[in-house]
Amino acid sequence: MANLLDGKKVLVTQATEYMGPPIVSLFREEGADVLAGEGGLADPASVAALLDEAGEIDVLVANLALDPRSAPIADTTDADWTALFDALVHPLMRLVRGVAPGMVERGKGKIVAITSAAPLRGIAGNSAYCAARGAQNAFIRAVGLELAPANVQVNAIAQNYVRNSTYYPEDLTQSERFLKHVRFNVPVGRIAEPRETAELALFLASDKSDFMVAQVIPFAGGWATTTG
Numbered sequence: 001m002a003n004l005l006d007g008k009k010v011l012v013t014q015a016t017e018y019m020g021p022p023i024v025s026l027f028r029e030e031g032a033d034v035l036a037g038e039g040g041l042a043d044p045a046s047v048a049a050l051l052d053e054a055g056e057i058d059v060l061v062a063n064l065a066l067d068p069r070s071a072p073i074a075d076t077t078d079a080d081w082t083a084l085f086d087a088l089v090h091p092l093m094r095l096v097r098g099v100a101p102g103m104v105e106r107g108k109g110k111i112v113a114i115t116s117a118a119p120l121r122g123i124a125g126n127s128a129y130c131a132a133r134g135a136q137n138a139f140i141r142a143v144g145l146e147l148a149p150a151n152v153q154v155n156a157i158a159q160n161y162v163r164n165s166t167y168y169p170e171d172l173t174q175s176e177r178f179l180k181h182v183r184f185n186v187p188v189g190r191i192a193e194p195r196e197t198a199e200l201a202l203f204l205a206s207d208k209s210d211f212m213v214a215q216v217i218p219f220a221g222g223w224a225t226t227t228g
Contacts, residue, residue, distance in 0.1 A: 005059070010027055010032045010034045013037045022197065023201050027205070040066070041094075041095070042083075048098070062112070064136075068167070092136055096143055099111070110204065116160060117158040145214045151210075162191060200219060
């Protein structure tokens, strides 16, 4: 049986951070030619350089991450607010702006953003992070509708409670206090493994998702749909 991404050229950003490692690994297993970009993309020149290196691509996985800079609103600094938007929001726009024309011209393409479920509910003490991730989600909805008529599918995985070295490292997720928190707050009673996000990203990057357009998909074990 053919692999889902045979012959596809894929760009994954910040490939050594957040959800980059499991996505790169699975996509390569599924036959993709993956360019694994490293490092943050806050500098516009770094985005331009990466896109120039990538050339024509079939799939963009916009995997962007930064420490959430957690703080009460009274202690949220301009520097932290700006840093989050510079690392998460502006690079997403620049990446999509860079790859969209080629995809539209070819009449085919996939863009998958790895965002967050945090703004879907809100998290006290994380207003700056929620604002930046919320801006990502709003952008994906709008640009997804814009590009849909050209057969370019743009979607986001809005995740939370997924094991990863950036936000949920092992020293945190193995602590009894955290496990108790998860049992109380996450309806499925556990956190997800990295491969689970990668599997969803694989579906969205494949030809099987051609009818998925401008979706911000909550992937949080039910946390994003509870009201507690």
